Amino acid sequence: MIDPVPEASSPDVTPPAAPPPLHRRPLIYRIFVGPRGVRAGWKVLLFFLIFAAVGFCFRPLLKMMGNIDIHAPLPPGIALLNEFLTMVNVLLSTWILARWIDRKPFGYFGMPLRNVLRSTFWTGAVVGLGALAIQLEIMHLAGWFDFGTLQLHGAGIVTYGAVWLAVFFCVGITEEGVLRGYVQRVTTDGLSRLPGGWSFWASALIFSVMFGAGHIANPGENKFGIVMVFVDGLAMCFSLWRTGDLWFAIGNHAAWDWGETFLFGTPNSGFHGMHALMNPSFHGPALLAGGTDGPEGSVLALLSEAIFILSVAVIYRRRKFRLPEDEEKQLAMQLAINSQ
Secondary structure (H helix, E strand, O other), rough: OOOOOOOOOOOOOOOOOOOOOOOOOOOOHHHHEEEEOHHHHHHHHHHHHHHHHHHHHHHHHOOOOOOOOOOEEHHHHHHHHHHHHHHHHHEEEEEEHHHHHHHOOOHHOOOHHHHHHHHHEEEHHHHHHHHHHHHHHHHHOOOOEEEOOOOOOOHHHHHHHHHHHHHHHHHHHHHHHHOOHHHHHHHHHHHOOOOOHHHHHHHHHHHHHHHHHOOOOOOOOOOOHHHHHHHHHHHHHHHHHOOOOHHHHHHHHHHHHHHHHHHOEEEHHHHHHHHOOOOOOOOOOHHHHHHHHHHHHOOHHEEEEHHHHHHHHHHHHHHHHHHHHHHHHHHHHHHHHHHO
């Protein structure tokens, strides 16, 4: 009798455990927080809320100086206090969010302190003042503008020139920092799924529209001047794109405004300043002469903007603004090096 062959005993194999179900965050969490932390739209809103709150706290200081008649020439002392406090507001709002929400260095948001008053700033200032002088000279030769005569002498030139220079240094930081600093950076990062540099330029378009809209209420502003403010916003974004920070734009903005308000005594986006060096006059249609808006209300402001853009394109040949994809590529390269 042949014994039956025993069946091969199968090894005791434990089937692999099913992976645990992915933990899905609550909807309310996902509305406010994305893969990069707090979503960009909420950061932008938070920035403006903090900016408004700090501005409200500064109101008692401004009231001590009395009411300002925006239709009359602005006194330089009051203008300096107002613009200094607004600059502090922008810097403080940016610092709060950089420190407590984004947890990134302050310089990541467009104004690295190591570059203040360095070559990029002065290059922007020379280009801004030079473009304004060229535009006004062409307007003079065309019969649309007269430079007028000197209104200050001696110590008055130095004193008021320095005060207005301080005013517009603050203005440059404020107006560039509020719409092309923190909010431009976080919106660019938030739109990083867009291909190439489109996240940056989509942000630039949004905030340049806001920049133009913010000038609508200025006394003496005209429609073409508003368009030119929008164009200038895009031009300054181009300088941010190429230089990597806002110091060219800040220098350009400060020098242009100083040239208008003090040096040549023209309106500045509809505003006038007291104690200007010259007392100019404009002649002809507003579209040519600028009218109550000032030089940016003239069609020749397009020439000035072209000078800005070409200067940046020639002097700064490569993009230095870091996109989110640059950070990802650098991290991938570092991981590859470390794995070798």
